[in-house]
Amino acid sequence: MSDSNPEVSWLRSRGYRLTPQRLAILDVLRFANGHLTPSKIYQQVVEDLPGLTEATVYRTLNFLAEQGLVLVAHLGRGQLVYEIAGHDHHHLICKECGDMKEIDHLEIKALYDQFLEDTGYQINTIHTTFFGLCPDCVANSSK
Ligand SMILES: [Zn+2]
Numbered sequence: 687m688s689d690s691n692p693e694v695s696w697l698r699s700r701g702y703r704l705t706p707q708r709l710a711i712l713d714v715l716r717f718a719n720g721h722l723t724p725s726k727i728y729q730q731v732v733e734d735l736p737g738l739t740e741a742t743v744y745r746t747l748n749f750l751a752e753q754g755l756v757l758v759a760h761l762g763r764g765q766l767v768y769e770i771a772g773h774d775h776h777h778l779i780c781k782e783c784g785d786m787k788e789i790d791h792l793e794i795k796a797l798y799d800q801f802l803e804d805t806g807y808q809i810n811t812i813h814t815t816f817f818g819l820c821p822d823c824v825a826n827s828s829k
């Protein structure tokens with residue numbers, strides 16, 4: 687099954703080794719619905735790969751992120767989360783309660799076009815986090 691997924695073909699076509707750790711972590715992320723913390727990923731992968739260390743999970747995630755196969759995001763409070771790359775999006779995070787919302791990249795694409803026009807910079811950051819207050823916390827803070 688793993689062999690037919692696009693990330694695996696991508697690695698193979700560039701001559702990277704398909705180590706069991708790389709395959710297992712990609713599988714976990716592909717079937718996760720959204721973001722996972724490295725320790726969550728470790729807990730799931732170690733079931734199939736006893737002997738795996740958390741350090742290896744971190745190294746593998748770094749590698750996959752460098753290859754653009756995995757996206758990494760800061761969710762505040764030093765927490766990093768990972769997810770499979772594929773759809774271009776950003777995150778809105780409430781600083782008060784930690785609630786998170788995903789926005790499609792198309793919603794802010796016009797801003798990137800404006801940057802290009804104004805500065806000549808072609809921005810390719812597609813996984814950004816915007817911090818603020820969610821509607822509930824806005825409502826609570828105005829009481
Ligand atoms: Zn994301």
Ligand SMILES: [Zn+2]
Nearest residue numbers: 780783820823
């Ligand atoms: Zn909130």
